[in-house]
Amino acid sequence: MKARWIKASELGEYLYCQRAWWYRLQGIRSANVQELAHGTAQHLRHNRGLRWASWQRLLAFVLIVAAFVLFLFQLMQ
Numbered sequence: 920m921k922a923r924w925i926k927a928s929e930l931g932e933y934l935y936c937q938r939a940w941w942y943r944l945q946g947i948r949s950a951n952v953q954e955l956a957h958g959t960a961q962h963l964r965h966n967r968g969l970r971w972a973s974w975q976r977l978l979a980f981v982l983i984v985a986a987f988v989l990f991l992f993q994l995m996q
Contacts, residue, residue, distance in 0.1 A: 933940040
């Protein structure tokens with residue numbers, strides 16, 4: 920048997936599901952390819968939504984700081 924390197928990602932895959940890891944090594948493709956692709960697309964959409972929410976939170980913070988600065992400026996006049 921020829922020795923081969925085991926990647927860190929393979930260890931993670933093995934720890935998550937030993938059977939899926941073994942099937943992948945045998946070259947056996949998953950029977951639910953469409954479902955996996957759909958799940959991947961959902962994760963990408965969710966990730967975009969999270970990034971958009973982060974930008975909105977940053978914008979809200981900047982606007983609150985700007986309002987506070989304008990308020991202080993008004994008090995000083």
